Amino acid sequence: MKVSRLAEILNAEIINLSEDREIETGYCGDFLSFAMSRLPSNSAWFTVMSNANVAAVAVLTEAAAIVVCENVRPDENLSARCKTEGLNLLIVAYPAYECAVKLSQALKNE
Amino acid sequence: MSEDCIRLEFDVDSENFASAGMASEAVKTKLKQLGINMQDVRRVAIAMYEGEINMVIHAKGGKATVDIFPHRVDMILADKGPGIADIDLAMKEGYSTAPDNIRALGFGAGMGLPNMKKNTDAMKIDSVQGIGTTIYMTVNLH
DSSP, X not given: OBHHHHHHHXXXXXXXXXXXXBOOEEEXXXXXXXXXXXXXXXXXXXXXXXXXXXXXXXXXXXXXXXXXXXXXXXXXXXHHHHHHHTOOEEEOSSOHHHHHHHHHHHHHTO | OOTTOEEEEEEEOSSOXXXXXXXXXXXXXXXXXXXXXXXXXXXXXXXXXXXXHHHHHHHSOEEEEEEEOSSEEEEEEEEOXXXXXOHHHHTSTTOOOOOHHHHTTTOOSSOHHHHHHHTOSEEEEEEETTTEEEEEEEEEOO
């Protein structure tokens, strides 16, 4: 599923969409060391963490998109760094669990 | 240093916490350019990032030296921070001395050193309290 399609499903606000990458799976988590070691590449990463370090972890793990949940506003450094690094960044109202359920359903229906 | 080695050196800056990870990203980019397999690239990136973050959180920055050989990557992370009081304890998953403001950023889960150990083939910590810490890590390339 493309990032743009996930954005539609989740009624997301798109902060940055550099390359409409293919999403293969998802990951939920806020502790960066857990995400760093466990986030599968080509994931949609659902988190409420919103500082610039999220971008570093997303680059290193090759996440397809960062999805900031529960309408948390990403700080300016995160938005700026996503634009510089070509990382896809979305904001959604749903909590991580609901995002994951919706992604899972959509992936199954593909 | 043999001719087959590519050396990358970085000053890890503690002033700008938001830029932490730049050294790891540069190493990752280089390894990908060299056609190293993604599993190995990821192991190096994880170990390097955790080391970089540790230097920013605990030691006000430091120096990172990365030597890329045909069959392995050596990383040396040296800081002049407070040192590690109890290395065995620091290696335990979940043990952390990171302050609350660092935890609020998503760090301080006590996974840094264990992640470094897990993702490397060799790791050695030299630490003297009040002098600093140097961590030597090697990842074998496949």
